[in-house]
Amino acid sequence: MSFELVVAILIATVPLLVIFPSLFALTTWLERKALARIQNRRGPNKVGIPCTRIGLFGLGQPAADGIKMLFKEDIVPNGADRLFHLLAPILALIPAMLVLCFLPLDFSFVAVWDESIAKDIKAVQGFALDGAVIFFFAITGINTLSVFMAGWASRNKYSLLGGMRAIAQMISYEIPLVLSAVVVVMMVGSLNAKEIADAQMGWNWYVFTPWGLAAFIIFFIAALAETNRSPFDLPEAESELIAGYFTEYSGFKFALFFLGEYISMFAISGLAAVLFLGGGEGPWVAVYPWLAVGWFLAKIFSLIFVMIWLRGTLPRLRVDQLMAFAWKFLLPISIINILISGIAWHLREQGAAVTAGVWGVSLGILYVTAVGLNKLNRANVKPREYKYAE
């Protein structure tokens, strides 16, 4: 364990541990402000610089919330399983932070005081793991375990029910998530996140192709469901199940769940940016290579903003509508998407006319499938009959 290796490992991991929690704080502020503006009000704008009356648009609100959570009393229910009650929020946070390592963020522009160390740092950067995408999905699957632990350990029927529903939702939506990522993996021919990002050089991002666009939409919807975000937030809904599987959590443990949820939102948006939006690509990257991180974070933030926007706009789905949507709509469409992208990959270098024909046919097939599945899933309700008292 030489000194250079230790410094290299620190530079590869410490920015992640520092940047993403501060982005989490910024995102909570952004969410409250954006939701407020959608709902025609202003959101927090009083908490700014302490001990003064200057409210800097409420930017001190995340800090105030954090301090409040730290000082709350930690209540554990009487018959609860104490070990699991403690472990569940920790187990919710670990996979979320672990998957951040698989994203191709390159922090090699961090200034190092010694040139000999800077040479070795390139060796640990960008974590070019050969099976990065599948490790991402494997570790995201561990979230379900922490949800079950939280629901079971609280010794509360509503928590258990909320936990079971949350697990059912998460495992149902894992399938369209993985199948729509398979489309991009097929086109690139590698599971390596860096290679997938490099294959989208210039402006040929995968989201600009018909099958890529369909895959991106399916991936985004499934990502919303995986992180229990609205309109799929039945497990956390206040009007349904009090707070679902984290009813009995207070204080810092609740803050850990919250942190885990937001960081897994970042991680899945990061994967969507790598797979479909050409993570790190943008104008002037060839000239200034350190801009790649900036573009990557900008893409993640735009996806997070769309998630917040959807939360403020759409009503919540009922649990049977949610499951029917995953199994009867998203799954068939993602399978047909894989078929279409396979055919398109075989016909890829055949000239402009063939490419245009393939695009047209695939758009047609996807549209017809979506409309057909929609009609098939529609409930057969006859028009209403009114009976009057005679």
Added chain:
Amino acid sequence: MTLEHYLILGAVLFCVGLLGALTRRNAVVVLFSIEIMLNAANLNFIAFWRFGENPEALQGPLFTLFTIAVAAAEVAVGLALVIAVYRHFKTVDLEQLDTLKEE
């Protein structure tokens, strides 16, 4: 670590699984133990692949992949059977499921 260490570890895990399968009364715990045994066998396959000759043929990982898939299918069907048995007999205690025994 040499191959012997991995093989002895696999053997110990296999025997722990065998202990569970032969000793416990609850049908679900017997299914856990079968999974432990299958995983120990997978460990053996990968260890032999790593230390043996001709690793480019990738036979270790391929066999392990198929074993994992078959084990998952088997545990699904096994648990469905346990649920059906519970619904009929109202117990999963293997000592009490003895209707096929002669009196």
Added chain:
Amino acid sequence: MTPEITFWVLAFIAVCGALVAVVRRNLIHGVFALMIFFAALAGLFLLLLAEFIAAVQILVYIGAVGILLLFAIMLTERVTGDDGRSIAARGWFWGLAAAVAVFVFLLLPAIQEADLPESAQSIQPSVKELGLKLMAPYVVTLEVLALLLTAALIGAVAVAQGAEVNKKEDSDDA
């Protein structure tokens, strides 16, 4: 230095996880110990440079089989084992003796007398090669596996749904 420590730590965790899963009265604790066992085994696969298999182990066993076991436990009885019944079957001593005998008289001699290669091969593991092998010589196995998984899926749903569906149809006919 470090691979040795990692091996011993992971081996210890795996054996402890398996023992706790098999011995523990509370089934939920048993399932979580089993998942720790699966995770330790995934770590051992990573040490043996089988990255793809480690990822598949986590994805299938911890993410799917573990959750399935938890759901199935919820649907049966005696989950926390709070009643005073014994957990061991009637012939538990002979089970223990058989397991120890298998280890001492069958497996240990087989390992010690076998002609084992000494040093590890230097492998460049690659997922692309695995994919090519699955498509070129082993595609029939892959398709049969797909058929098996489909049959298992349909069978598990049919068996677990129970006899109530049939009863309703009978009463409609009569």
